[in-house]
Amino acid sequence: MSVGEALRLAWQGLLANRLRSGLTMLGILIGVGAVILLVAVGNGASIKVQNQVQALGSNIVYIYPSSTKAGGVSQGFGSGSTLTQADVNALNDRSQAPDIVTAIPVAQASGNMTWQNQNWFAQTTGSTQDFAQVRAYDIKTGAMFTAADVTSSSKVVVVGQTVVDNLFQGQDPVGQQIKINRVTFTVVGTFASKGSAALGNQDNVAVVPITTAWNYLTGGRGKNISQIVIQATSADTVKAAQTEATNILLNLHQVADPTNPDFTSQSQQDILNATSQITGTLTVLLGAIAAISLVVGGIGIMNIMLVTVTERTREIGIRKAIGARRRDILLQFLIESMVLSGLGGLLGIASGWLIATQITSIKIGSLASLPQPVVSIPSVLLAFGVSVGIGLFFGIYPANRAAGLHPIEALRYE
Amino acid sequence: MDSRQPLISLNGVTKVYRMGEIEVQALRGIDLQIVEGEFIAIMGASGSGKSTLMNLIGCLDTPSEGTYLLEDVDVAELDDDSLAMIRNLRIGFVFQSFNLIPRSTALHNVEMPLIYAGDSAQRLERALAALDLVGLADRAHHQPSELSGGQQQRVAIARALITEPAILLADEPTGNLDTESSLEIMRLLTRLNEQGRTIVLITHEGDIATFASRVVRLRDGLILSDDRQVPREPAGAEAPSEQAAAEAVS
Numbered sequence: 001m002s003v004g005e006a007l008r009l010a011w012q013g014l015l016a017n018r019l020r021s022g023l024t025m026l027g028i029l030i031g032v033g034a035v036i037l038l039v040a041v042g043n044g045a046s047i048k049v050q051n052q053v054q055a056l057g058s059n060i061v062y063i064y065p066s067s068t069k070a071g072g073v074s075q076g077f078g079s080g081s082t083l084t085q086a087d088v089n090a091l092n093d094r095s096q097a098p099d100i101v102t103a104i105p106v107a108q109a110s111g112n113m114t115w116q117n118q119n120w121f122a123q124t125t126g127s128t129q130d131f132a133q134v135r136a137y138d139i140k141t142g143a144m145f146t147a148a149d150v151t152s153s154s155k156v157v158v159v160g161q162t163v164v165d166n167l168f169q170g171q172d173p174v175g176q177q178i179k180i181n182r183v184t185f186t187v188v189g190t191f192a193s194k195g196s197a198a199l200g201n202q203d204n205v206a207v208v209p210i211t212t213a214w215n216y217l218t219g220g221r222g223k224n225i226s227q228i229v230i231q232a233t234s235a236d237t238v239k240a241a242q243t244e245a246t247n248i249l250l251n252l253h254q255v256a257d258p259t260n261p262d263f264t265s266q267s268q269q270d271i272l273n274a275t276s277q278i279t280g281t282l283t284v285l286l287g288a289i290a291a292i293s294l295v296v297g298g299i300g301i302m303n304i305m306l307v308t309v310t311e312r313t314r315e316i317g318i319r320k321a322i323g324a325r326r327r328d329i330l331l332q333f334l335i336e337s338m339v340l341s342g343l344g345g346l347l348g349i350a351s352g353w354l355i356a357t358q359i360t361s362i363k364i365g366s367l368a369s370l371p372q373p374v375v376s377i378p379s380v381l382l383a384f385g386v387s388v389g390i391g392l393f394f395g396i397y398p399a400n401r402a403a404g405l406h407p408i409e410a411l412r413y414e
Numbered sequence: 415m416d417s418r419q420p421l422i423s424l425n426g427v428t429k430v431y432r433m434g435e436i437e438v439q440a441l442r443g444i445d446l447q448i449v450e451g452e453f454i455a456i457m458g459a460s461g462s463g464k465s466t467l468m469n470l471i472g473c474l475d476t477p478s479e480g481t482y483l484l485e486d487v488d489v490a491e492l493d494d495d496s497l498a499m500i501r502n503l504r505i506g507f508v509f510q511s512f513n514l515i516p517r518s519t520a521l522h523n524v525e526m527p528l529i530y531a532g533d534s535a536q537r538l539e540r541a542l543a544a545l546d547l548v549g550l551a552d553r554a555h556h557q558p559s560e561l562s563g564g565q566q567q568r569v570a571i572a573r574a575l576i577t578e579p580a581i582l583l584a585d586e587p588t589g590n591l592d593t594e595s596s597l598e599i600m601r602l603l604t605r606l607n608e609q610g611r612t613i614v615l616i617t618h619e620g621d622i623a624t625f626a627s628r629v630v631r632l633r634d635g636l637i638l639s640d641d642r643q644v645p646r647e648p649a650g651a652e653a654p655s656e657q658a659a660a661e662a663v664s
Contacts, residue, residue, distance in 0.1 A: 005529055016517050318513045321474060322573065323502020323530040325495045407474045411513070 001328045003335065010336035013308070024304045025344035028390065031294030032348025032383045033355070038290045040356040040373035042283025048371040049275045053268060055194050055202065057136040059235050060268045061242045063087075063228040063249065066261065082253065082262040083225040090248050091230060097244040099237040104128045105225040107210050109217035111180040113167060120167045122160070124180055124206045126213025127229075132158070132191070134231045142174035142189030145209055153211035157185040161193035162204040180206065183216045242267050287379075291386075297344065298390035305337045305398035316402050317410025330403040337395025338388055345387025349380055420483075421580055421612055422448040422471060427480035428635075429466050440466040442635035443480070448614065450580075453607040453645065455615045455623035458632035465585070467632065468616045472505050472583045473497045485580060502531050506574025510586035512566040514558040520545060520569045521554040527577045544572040548602060564595030571602060581612045588622055600625045604645070 014021040065082045090096065091103035104127050111124035132144045145156045157180065164173050173187045185208065194202045214223050232241035242265055255261045316329055356373040429441040440463045448454055458464040469475040470482060473489055482489045484504065492500070514523045525541035545551050548568035558566050567587060574582055584603065588596035604625055607613050615626055623629050624646040631638040
């Protein structure tokens with residue numbers, strides 16, 4: 001019997017029991033749909049995080065102080081204060097570090113801000129005039145503070161969109177006087193929104209000259225630099241820039257053991273790798289949960305195929321009596337279960353895809369909407385292949401049982 | 415008896431079934447030769463072994479002892495697939511309960527043996543011709559549930575004939591039919607025999623057996639008698655229900 005004949009028979013068999021076939025297909029449909037959808041959600045989250053990491057700036061390397069030890073107890077990430085202005089100056093020496101565009105120092109201070117009767121809390125960052133360029137912030141209104149402001153430790157500030165929205169209630173902030181930790185600052189500019197949230201709200205920022213931060217905000221911790229941000233000349237030179245920076249600092253800090261330096265460097269690529277590892281795990285986890293329902297669907301197919309074989313015992317006997325060989329019967333029932341699961345798979349792909357494209361319009365209460373799911377073509381092909389494979393796998397036992405029936409006994413079956 | 419080469423040759427055939435602890439000796443030693451063109455009725459009460467004999471002749475089962483030569487081939491030496499091929503090509507089955515595939519048209523039922531034979535040459539034309547032979551060309555696209563018992567049995571006969579088998583094996587073909595339909599079927603079988611088809615008829619009804627030219631009676635797994643007789647002349651073409659079949663044959 002040809003496969004074409006077997007397909008025709010399978011189709012007849014499925015049509016003969018429409019409701020039963022439909023319900024069995026539903027099991028596979030839900031399984032495949034869930035795989036497609038959840039993998040798409042995982043992918044969407046992964047792509048969103050990647051975009052956010054890109055939004056941190058372009059071709060960036062971070063230098064952090066290593067953790068210090070006090071009485072043998074590690075004080076945690078960034079607890080040391082080993083970075084100095086001299087490090088920044090050395091990193092900005094083009095003869096030693098040709099692949100670095102610029103290196104900027106960053107000092108963090110927490111600041112409670114007030115304007116008129118409004119108040120807001122934002123991370124206040126002390127840095128240089130290059131901060132906006134390195135961290136890829138666009139100026140929306142006003143301007144970035146200047147090198148002169150840094151030199152003279154002017155009390156000027158550039159604020160992010162979240163601060164603008166919460167503190168100024170729709171008023172133009174440029175030129176307004178705000179207080180950060182009871183020190184009066186003049187707002188000279190605002191940043192355009194980066195519109196992302198997963199790595200902390202990058203719009204809830206206020207940037208002041210680093211000298212000003214040291215003088216008025218960091219509260220007696222001296223000229224502390226909590227990180228140095230380095231911009232490489234291009235994506236290809238990030239690795240080289242990281243190596244150059246590491247060598248310069250190892251030299252400058254006279255580190256004896258290069259495997260245990262007093263600072264840590266991390267490129268954007270490192271962060272990207274770390275986050276994609278996390279989101280990748282998430283995607284696999286979601287896919288695995290969905291795959292369980294696919295297996296359950298497969299068991300449903302096996303169940304129904306066993307019922308079908310029992311129900312059609314007499315038909316199998318007739319077919320054997322008029323000359324059907326073992327493999328003819330095997331093929332007939334295998335193809336029937338594969339058509340069942342394959343059709344369920346196709347419908348599952350369609351519904352999973354449809355839901356994936358519609359899901360962002362669904363909002364659950366106050367929860368932020370899900371990141372836009374991204375349906376990946378390999379997951380679609382895999383899901384279809386797996387669904388047909390499930391039909392094959394779970395169909396073999398019932399089909400084999402049918403094929404192995406003795407014609408006389410099958411003919412006698414009532 | 416007959417100088418022709420036997421089509422079917424059973425020598426010392428026995429068949430033993432195990433039913434739990436008990437061994438049932440269905441056939442105790444059958445010697446039987448059937449030559450081409452015979453119309454033979456095998457008779458016996460239930461339990462006489464006639465169904466077992468038919469299963470053996472039809473290659474649905476193999477003998478416990480003894481040899482069964484079908485067209486000089488020893489059936490006992492064949493594997494399942496070869497037996498399936500013999501059933502497909504050399505034997506045409508007609509059952510008491512018709513045994514058509516439900517939800518398939520008469521045409522599809524008739525062409526089914528050709529599908530398993532992998533013989534696709536003019537399959538539809540041949541199936542239609544076979545249906546025409548039994549006078550049901552106009553019912554080709556009806557499902558078994560839309561046909562009367564007699565019509566279903568005629569479809570089954572068309573299916574049995576489609577591969578031009580050496581023997582037509584009919585197991586109580588009239589057992590589920592009323593008298594008129596029974597006569598119709600027997601006349602059809604008689605005509606097929608007149609055209610040279612070898613027919614083995616299993617029955618327990620004496621008046622059905624009168625259509626055959628040879629009657630073998632079984633009792634308790636042994637042949638009781640083997641008689642030749644003048645077959646009852648079919649009642650003729652004057653019966654209205656006969657007309658379709660008669661047309662098909664002419």
